Amino acid sequence: MNTLRFLLIFVTFIAYGYQYEETLQLVHVFLRHGSRTPELKHSYPNDIYQLEDFQPMGWGQLTNLGKQNGYQLGKLLRGQYENFLGNIYTSDIIQATSTDFDRTKMTVLLVLAGLFPPSRSQVWDEGLSWIPIPYSFEKDEEDYHLRRVTAYCPAYVKELNKVYNSLENKQLEEDYQHVFQYIEDHVGKPIRSADDVLGIFQTLYAEQHMNLTLPKWSEIVYPEPMTYLAGLQCHYENYNSILKRLFGGRMLRKVIEQMNAKIMNTIQPTGRKIYLYSGHEYNVINIMAALNVYTPHVPKYSAAVMIELHKLQDTNQFAVKVLYARDLNNEPEMLQIPGCETICEWNKFVELTKPHVPVNYTKECDSEVYLD
Ligand SMILES: *[C@@H]1O[C@H](CO)[C@@H](O)[C@H](O)[C@H]1NC(C)=O
Ligand SMILES: *[C@@H]1O[C@H](CO)[C@@H](O)[C@H](O)[C@H]1NC(C)=O
Numbered sequence: 001m002n003t004l005r006f007l008l009i010f011v012t013f014i015a016y017g018y019q020y021e022e023t024l025q026l027v028h029v030f031l032r033h034g035s036r037t038p039e040l041k042h043s044y045p046n047d048i049y050q051l052e053d054f055q056p057m058g059w060g061q062l063t064n065l066g067k068q069n070g071y072q073l074g075k076l077l078r079g080q081y082e083n084f085l086g087n088i089y090t091s092d093i094i095q096a097t098s099t100d101f102d103r104t105k106m107t108v109l110l111v112l113a114g115l116f117p118p119s120r121s122q123v124w125d126e127g128l129s130w131i132p133i134p135y136s137f138e139k140d141e142e143d144y145h146l147r148r149v150t151a152y153c154p155a156y157v158k159e160l161n162k163v164y165n166s167l168e169n170k171q172l173e174e175d176y177q178h179v180f181q182y183i184e185d186h187v188g189k190p191i192r193s194a195d196d197v198l199g200i201f202q203t204l205y206a207e208q209h210m211n212l213t214l215p216k217w218s219e220i221v222y223p224e225p226m227t228y229l230a231g232l233q234c235h236y237e238n239y240n241s242i243l244k245r246l247f248g249g250r251m252l253r254k255v256i257e258q259m260n261a262k263i264m265n266t267i268q269p270t271g272r273k274i275y276l277y278s279g280h281e282y283n284v285i286n287i288m289a290a291l292n293v294y295t296p297h298v299p300k301y302s303a304a305v306m307i308e309l310h311k312l313q314d315t316n317q318f319a320v321k322v323l324y325a326r327d328l329n330n331e332p333e334m335l336q337i338p339g340c341e342t343i344c345e346w347n348k349f350v351e352l353t354k355p356h357v358p359v360n361y362t363k364e365c366d367s368e369v370y371l372d
Helices: 002-023 064-085 102-115 154-164 167-175 177-187 194-209 216-220 226-236 241-246 249-263 281-290 346-356 361-365
Strands: 024-032 094-098 274-279 304-311 318-325 333-335
Touching (some): 024 249, 064 304, 094 102, 102 274, 154 241, 167 177, 167 194, 177 194, 226 281, 241 281, 241 361, 249 274, 249 318, 274 281
């Protein structure tokens, strides 16, 4: 009896696993770079750590731990998509894109190293288990896909300012006035908003990951309530449909176009299976927000969100699944798009995401178009 039960479980497992692998069609991955040194723009006058403590990396650069993070994320993705991707790297299979920062470019290289270790036939140096895999990036000033939209989208800035001026935020600033003041007194620069707190949070978080002992004063505000306030700032940046549409929407639109090309069999190159976008915490956040699966928090270093296009075996319909690799120690978790089952049937997915997909992004960013 027991044997039969085990056999049944085993067969079910095989069948399910088989179907799962067979149905995957295309994957989009948005990831945050690995652990890094603090950024100059988020440094503060009274920090007990200065540039010399961040050498030889310098400001805002990957640490050795950060390099491990990126490589491990690549391996995690390899484990997740082993059967789908196969063992042989071809240039068609993947398109990798980064923002114009050293740390995101280095991270994408590390992820690629973990994701595509050379198959036997692709080893070209016995001492090196690595093959070069290209990636691309737009110059920061010309990056209209992954860079922060505050740099070039006036309608977004206008809407975000409305959120900052909202009663909810004014109330928050009042409630946390003593916390802001406390931090300000210790860091030696003005702390007047959740955004200012986020900057200091980033620095403390970076130093913590470098195993530097955090200053005594920080103990009563870090991790809480600073982690809460930092998460809230990220939430504000994606607070409503207009912000979601203008921030994460630009990439959501691209993701949908690419999935649609796969469905229509017009994808170029035809062997494309995965798109990788190496960016910052906000890239991970804003795509989740546009998909309505974001809950306020700051994604950890090397966190990644995966958007999978599947073909359902029984109906031949397409469907979308969203997974979140919150950290490297746990299995990626499934995120449920509100209004959908864990797997979201394609037409339903398109319908649900429509409010966050810009039609003419350039036009919508013109601050005169949105008349309140
Ligand atoms: C920090 O300390 C922990 C515990 O000793 C260690 O496992 C980890 O490798 C250290 N990390 C760095 C970046 O040195
Ligand atoms: C989008 O809007 C801009 C500015 O209003 C306009 O110049 C452009 O032609 C529009 N693009 C499309 C594809 O309609």
